[in-house]
Structures are given as C-alpha cells and as structure tokens.
Amino acid sequence: MIDKFSSSIVEALDGLTDGATFLLGGFGAVGQANELIEGVLETGIRDLTVVANNAGYGKVGLARLLKEGRVRKLICSYPRIAGSTVFEELYSAGRLELELVPQGTLAERMRAAGAGIPAFYTPSGAGTLLMEGKETRTFDAQEHVLEEALHGDVALVEAWQADRWGNLTYRAAGRNFNPVCAMAAKLTIVQTQHVCELGELDPEAIVTPGLFVDRIVHIESGDPQG
C-alpha cells in the first residue's frame, strides 16, 4: 500500500546532505514549513542553497537557518526579513551570496523545472541591472530575457490537507509558492496541518496531485504567526 506519511520530522528529513538546494514554499509568514526547516537545522547539514520568496519571516524557520550560518546562497525575490536584521547583517558582511530574481520569474523558473522546460523567455527584468550578462532576444519588438529552470534537491512544503498518496490542498494565501516548489524538487517533503483518508479530498479541488510528493509528516502547527 502506498503510504507517504513519515512518523516524525527526523524520519521525513532522512538522507539530506550538505550542499543541497532547498526550495521553500511560503510568502510572508503564511505557508512556511517552519517545523521542517527547523528540523533541517537539527540535522546539522550546511552549505545550503535556499530558494524562497523571502529570507524568512520573523525569527523562525529560514531566519534561524540563516542566522546559524547554514546557508551559502539565497535565491530570492524579496530578502528583507520583517522584524529581523539577520539577512542584512549576513549579506552586508559578505557571508551570504544572493541571487535576486523577480518574483514571477522565480515562480516560473521552478514551474519550468517541474514541467521539463529547461529555459524560457520572459519580458520581466529586461533592461535592468538584475539581467546583466543574461542572454536576451527580441520577440514582438520587445526585449526578453532567457531564464533557466530552477531545480531543487529538496522542497519543503506546508499543506492544509494531505492523504497517503500525497494529494495536497492548501489554505487561502498559504498556497503561494508551495505547489510550484513541490513540482520542482527531486525530493518533496510536506508538513500538513490535516490528514485525510484516501478519497476524502475532492478530485476537482486537489491542488498538488500526489505524484509530486515523496514524504509527508503531520504537524498541526496552527495559524501563521505574523
């Protein structure tokens, strides 16, 4: 019987290695898999590349991972951390590499990775500092930038509901980057607020079909704090 549930965070995070690229769902405080991220901290792995919209929110999750010096490089659209100076301190001190990516390009690069599209052209960012050195091409008389798929070794996702096949739903703005991260990693690990029996989720309303999910752990983390 297919059963993707792990009995603990430790089990769900088994096998992670130094140098891995992590894709983190979440936007602001909502939809962050903070317990999994702090579990990564516990594993002791380091030299990580982290892909996330924000550089953490508040002082939990990614903000802690950054503060503990585990992250070598951040690929991010909006790295300022509300209520924290962790990012700015590390970045100013040259202890954190930053690749700043327009938010839509960040999402689309992960979607492309998940969809087997190695590269695509986008108008976003054309003619700006962020695109210096990138290949460009004109379509419809407008400059476009060639952007490559952004793959992860591991995705850490927060879901609202999950079943044993790995089917997921999200809650309101908690959806954000989570379904895109789930598509784009070799190993997708989910923390879910609720566990459902197979067949309980409406097939018309499943957002992430199970084939994108590898491991799930049930964590009732409650409402986002932020």
Add this chain to the structure above:
Amino acid sequence: MIDKFSSSIVEALDGLTDGATFLLGGFGAVGQANELIEGVLETGIRDLTVVANNAGYGKVGLARLLKEGRVRKLICSYPRIAGSTVFEELYSAGRLELELVPQGTLAERMRAAGAGIPAFYTPSGAGTLLMEGKETRTFDAQEHVLEEALHGDVALVEAWQADRWGNLTYRAAGRNFNPVCAMAAKLTIVQTQHVCELGELDPEAIVTPGLFVDRIVHIESGDPQG
C-alpha cells in the same frame, strides 16, 4: 455591476471576423463547446485557423465547421475524427492546411501565450520530422526545440459552472484544454452547463479565475455524446 453573461449565443459571438484564430477546448467528445462552435458556423465567418487537440469528434461542432469549409488551417495533435472522414477528405484534397503539434507542446504553447512567455524550449519532438526547420538547442546534453507561444483571437470554452465574474469550474475530464485556451485568447467565450451566484463557488476550487473570461452563455447541453 460586472456581469459577463450574454443572453444568447448570437450575442456571445458578436463581432467575430473572417480569418480569426480560434482556440477550442475539449478532448474527444468531452468538454467541447459544440453549441458555440455551431454558432460560429451560423455567423458565416470563414478562413479560420483552429487550434484544437482533435479535428472534432463525431459529426458535430468542429467536424461541421470543417465540413462546411470554414477552416483554412488546423493546428492540432490528433486530427483523426472518430466516426467521420471529414478531416481526412479535406486534408488529402489539399483543402486544409495542417500544423501537427505534439499534445503537450500544444498545451504548453497556449499556456505560454496566456502567461506572457513568448517562447520556451522543450525536449518533445526533438529529432523528429515534426521539428524540421525549427531552432534547437542543447540543455543537459539533450536536444530541445524552441517553441513559440500560440495566441488566439477567440477561445471557445465549455465549463461546468460559472458565475457573473467569469469564475469557472469544469467536470472531470471536461477540464482538459479548456483552462489553457481560456488563458490564451484575446476574447474568451464560455458556454456553461450551470450558473452560480457570486460566492457560491469555493474559492479554493475555482479552476479558471474570472479575469480570463470575457463572455458567458448558459447552455445546458447535457452529457457529452461520444
């Protein structure tokens, strides 16, 4: 008050012109906006380019439009028509231009059009007859083909439920190409089996948000026949 409902097929199809490119949802007999397509036939417009997975199903909808000689070019993945020889006769007689596109590339080209991506690379079809003359490029030691966005002037979509903002749901395999077509056309026209009050559709389960939809007409066409 925003109200995208038209009172008739004629009203919903107002303003269509010769030479337009139509994107048609549907796969097999399921999710075909047959009543709108036959409405297009009634308008008398011709010289159309039609983008659809199949060249119609049975002898209704697109099969009729083809038979009446209104279509100049078909962009399609699987043009054989079950229970009909319309396509083969026209194509063999040189009276219909055909652009054969792998099914996933067809879907992704429309999704790209809807998402403001002018072109992308895909492995599908690389090294085959269908890609002769197309630009290619190697990523990860594998040949990829550059495919361009496929825009429509008009999309004809069949939905299960719709509200006055144009939010749509579909039914089972009736979803297929419909949400992708809805994204990719300048004018998206929907026939819906059911009409809902605003707020009646679950915000977590709306498949096509209203901003992709221009006009809706209520047609209880019943179950697909095929």
Add this chain to the structure above:
Amino acid sequence: MTEITANWKPRSRAQIAARLAMDIPEGWTVNLGIGVPTLVADHVPEGREVIFHAENGILGVGPAPAEGDVNRWLINAGKQHVTLLKGGSYFHHADSFAMIRGRHLDLCVLGAYEVSEKGDLANWARSSDDSAPAVGGAMDLAKGARRLWVAMQHVTREGAPRITKSCSYPLTAAGCVKRIYTDLAVIEVEADGLRVIEMIDGLSFNDLQAQTGAELKRPA
C-alpha cells in the same frame, strides 16, 4: 529646491489614492503595490465593482478584516491581513504571475522612487549595491500589466523632484508608466513627454514645474 510660497495644500496619501481610484472604471482587474497604492482599494466609489489581485495568489481581495475577525491565512502582497470578496479565488504563484505577465490585469498601481519623462520606473533599489535589495513582483508587474499608474509624493522628503529627465536609481522597467498621481498633480506620460492633466487647487503650473525635474506640458 526652489522655495515655494504655498496657497495650496498637497493631497494627503489617502487623497492621492482617492483621486486615482476615481479613474478606475467598473470591471477592471487591478493589482496594488505597497504604500499609497494599497490605499486605493478603500477609495473605489461606492457601487463600482473593481476586482483586486494580490500577486501572492488572490483575486477578489476585500478590505481589511474587522479586529477580532482576522483570518491569519489571508494576507496580501504587502503581508497585511485582508478579506476575500464573494467571487474571489486562490491560485499559486506561477499562475498568479501568468496573469500578470500574460497581460490579464487592466491596471497595476505602484509606488516609485523616481519616474522619468519617458515613463521609466525606479522603485526597487536605492543603488546598485543596496544593502538590502528587494525586487519582489515589481519588474513583472511593470512589464505585464496592461497599464501602469504610479502613486507617489511629488518630491522627496528633502524636496528633490521624483519626476525627472532620467532615473538615477536602478530601473524597474523602462517606458512602462502611463500616468502619475502625486500629492500635487495628475500627469500623463505621453509619447513626446509629460502632460499635466490636473493640478490641485491653488497650485500654478509654474509652481508645479518648479518641483518637477522634467519639462511639463500644460493641460490640454
């Protein structure tokens, strides 16, 4: 900057937002940036249905919730708690930016550090080595929305013009701004330069020009 003897009172942030909101027709889908743009939602004239998009995956964003009635899962792009209107929907980030990049938004309203006479926008970094650069969705919105209006103060706190011949800060996108709503005026970016559409009561064209770093054309 030039000393100006004022017999006029600049628009408040709320008044800038309200003035801009007047120009949004019924039925438009609109994305609002953080700052003054966010206030636009509160000033859409009664009975006019406008649909607000938040790039973090919401269409049909409603007003801030009543205190004690906050859904902590429901925030806008500025991370403020919001509500969802009837007819609203949720989607993921790639779908959300497909809407933006695919030109499905009628309007985006953004704040700016600077806008040039060509409609160039600078609103994401103070310098090329900003200590905390943060672009968010601004570049996607600037390129993707069918039209981009800016809502901002006409001059900096130090009195320097924000509307200039060219931007000194790193660009968000070139030639994207169609209209500028400030505390002093409404200005259209036309192919051949900046046309004043409206000035606040009591302000002379010369006073406005004096606070603007690019040549203005008089109201038509």
Add this chain to the structure above:
Amino acid sequence: MTEITANWKPRSRAQIAARLAMDIPEGWTVNLGIGVPTLVADHVPEGREVIFHAENGILGVGPAPAEGDVNRWLINAGKQHVTLLKGGSYFHHADSFAMIRGRHLDLCVLGAYEVSEKGDLANWARSSDDSAPAVGGAMDLAKGARRLWVAMQHVTREGAPRITKSCSYPLTAAGCVKRIYTDLAVIEVEADGLRVIEMIDGLSFNDLQAQTGAELKRPA
C-alpha cells in the same frame, strides 16, 4: 519471413499486458498508451497499488465502469469511459504534460510500429506523408517518462519484424525505449544492443532471432 514450425503459442494481447504488469512495482505512477498498453491496468497483481495517469488530465484512473454506470465526463486518453479511484484527481492539459515532460511518471507503456536496436520508437505515422498523421501525446511521453516500455506484437500481420536495426517509419523519439514486451519475448534495450530477458515456453532463441530484425543477445 522464415517458415517456423511452432511448438509454442504466442502470448495473447491480454497475456502480453499481464506479463508487463507483473514488472510494475507498487507505488509507480504509470501512463498507458492505447491498444495493448491500455490492457495493462486490468492485470496489475491483486493488492499491488499502482497509480495510472491519463494525459487528458486524470491521475488515479480506475477500471472501466459497470454497464449502466457510465460517467460520460470521464474518459481516458483513448476516449474510453473509465472510473476514478479514491485518491484520484483532475487537472488541465498543461499541468498534465508538466507531469509527463517534467519526469514525474515512473513509467509509460506505449504501442509501436517499430522499435530499433538503439531503442528508437516509431509509433505515430506510417510515412512522412501519412494521409492522417496523428501524434497525440506520444512524443511528450517518449521523452518525458522516466522509463518507456513498449508492448506490441513481435512481427507485423505480414510476418515482418517490428524490432529492427533502424526504424523505417518516422520516429517518435530516438533511444527512448528501455524494454519491449511482445507476444514472444521480453527484451531489454541495453547500451550495446538488445538482451533477451525471457522467451515464451517452447520458443528457441534461434526461432526468436529469426523473427527479429536486429541481433539479439541471449538471456544473461
């Protein structure tokens, strides 16, 4: 073709499907092409959970419905009526092919006109000017699935081999086939050629080789 005195009986279509189904481990996500591949779903060993994907937007495809209990909105890629298992889900075509192209399917089983000794697949057109060419999702599946197995008759109705040195029909994709299940044998496409894994009872290696258009290696 060589006349063969048979003391063996070729596998039926259902038997080919059943033999292939034996090799699908629990938990795989599998797409089945039309023809013999479709039959695979009916032969997964009891109690082994395998998830079937249909490229028209279904994950968790179940068996054909009982007569009189058909949901006419629920068809597979071959346009046959199917059911949905508990745990099944629906999605649109771009998402469906994202799954395929993005290498999220463990296996795809397709029919073929021909397979070459390099694993080239030809299954979509009989000639470069076929009067009704129809590619469907074959090219996406051939490139996208993590592994591709072919289920087909070993020879054509006329007795000509379908497993050949190179394909005479237009290619679906080069070098994509990993294993071939026919009415006579199971053959692995290895880097240096075709390795026979299994033959049906009573068939000699030489008999099999005689019906194959490329050199076979004996079972290891």
